[in-house]
Amino acid sequence: MTTTVQPATAEPDQLLLAIESSCDETAAAVIDRSLAIRSNIVASQVELHAEFGGVVPEIASRAHLSNILPVLERALAEAGVTLQDITAVAVVTQPGLVGSLLVGLTAAKAICLAHDVPLVPVHHIEAHLYACRMFAGRDVYPAVGLVVSGGHTSLYDCRGPIDSELLGSTIDDAAGEAFDKVAQLLELGYPGGPHIERTARAGDADAIRLPRPLLSEPGLDFSFSGLKTAVRYQVHGVPGTGRTPPEMTDNRTANLAASFQAAVIDCLVQRCRRALNQTGHSQLLVGGGVAANQSLRIALAELCEQEHVDLWVAPPELCTDNAAMGALGWERLDAGHTADLDVDVTPGLLRRR
Ligand code: KG4
Numbered sequence: 001m002t003t004t005v006q007p008a009t010a011e012p013d014q015l016l017l018a019i020e021s022s023c024d025e026t027a028a029a030v031i032d033r034s035l036a037i038r039s040n041i042v043a044s045q046v047e048l049h050a051e052f053g054g055v056v057p058e059i060a061s062r063a064h065l066s067n068i069l070p071v072l073e074r075a076l077a078e079a080g081v082t083l084q085d086i087t088a089v090a091v092v093t094q095p096g097l098v099g100s101l102l103v104g105l106t107a108a109k110a111i112c113l114a115h116d117v118p119l120v121p122v123h124h125i126e127a128h129l130y131a132c133r134m135f136a137g138r139d140v141y142p143a144v145g146l147v148v149s150g151g152h153t154s155l156y157d158c159r160g161p162i163d164s165e166l167l168g169s170t171i172d173d174a175a176g177e178a179f180d181k182v183a184q185l186l187e188l189g190y191p192g193g194p195h196i197e198r199t200a201r202a203g204d205a206d207a208i209r210l211p212r213p214l215l216s217e218p219g220l221d222f223s224f225s226g227l228k229t230a231v232r233y234q235v236h237g238v239p240g241t242g243r244t245p246p247e248m249t250d251n252r253t254a255n256l257a258a259s260f261q262a263a264v265i266d267c268l269v270q271r272c273r274r275a276l277n278q279t280g281h282s283q284l285l286v287g288g289g290v291a292a293n294q295s296l297r298i299a300l301a302e303l304c305e306q307e308h309v310d311l312w313v314a315p316p317e318l319c320t321d322n323a324a325m326g327a328l329g330w331e332r333l334d335a336g337h338t339a340d341l342d343v344d345v346t347p348g349l350l351r352r353r
């Protein structure tokens, strides 16, 4: 009897569906095993939160609810696939706004239940840093990771893509939040970062001396709320002194924007230098919306040149919140880090995982 040996069929291309809803962007992406992004859809809520000068959690959850299905449908359609083609679903479960996280997680659970595919929980901050790995196209670990956004300002010791330890974080406002609040004080618009950056170009960063909170303290934590208050005093005067501050001309606004931006950058750069020296790592990964800031990028590039360190900053579309960075889910899937369907969200930032 002869047996016919069937030629081995090529493994069908495995596809990960990634979902992100930790803050105010509803996002879904399809990424293949080679980390090629087949689709990357982001529904921004910026306009809904603009009049409040920051993200309003209740509004964010409601907007996620109405956005999640259309965003998922578009992500699948643009990738030219259906849910039947999906190997696993990666979803951000921490950290973030609890109501926002729950929308993405619930959608992910429903898909996993209906299609019997694994559910892969993803850590939002590790995903931000993984965007640098995706951009680099090669291994970038071990590294120091800085995530600097509207919701987070944290430094990590990244031993690998899913093995990171929190080294320090902000004890009050995130850097992006400070950009947003200062832009509101200067009446520049929301989100504040790009407005401050643009306005600062016409200003003198040495014109107004602003504090660098915690800079003379040991450790790797950040603080930006005192800096924001210092700008408020420059604009509205120090309460109880009865002294009227100088008039807010265009020139003074530009000088304040430039001085504020320089103060934030000094704090971020000094902490990165300290984290690099402390860990001995020779790579620095930077993610989050504030990483779009050109002056910050220049300052970090100078730091890395001085310290002989490779700097990896993802392009803006992978820096700001997106689902493609959830490709980190492949690493977790391969490590067996899947979850049962009763898994919950973890809104806070954990010092050790
Ligand atoms: O990562 P992201 O899109 O969302 C989260 O907050 O998670 O970051 C948004 C933040 C906002 O606070 C925004 O003001 C800030 O990033 N941002 C910038 C710039 N572009 C965005 N901050 C400084 N300079 C920029 N060019």
Ligand code: ZN
Pocket: 124, 128, 149, 151, 288, 320, 321
């Ligand atoms: Zn983020």
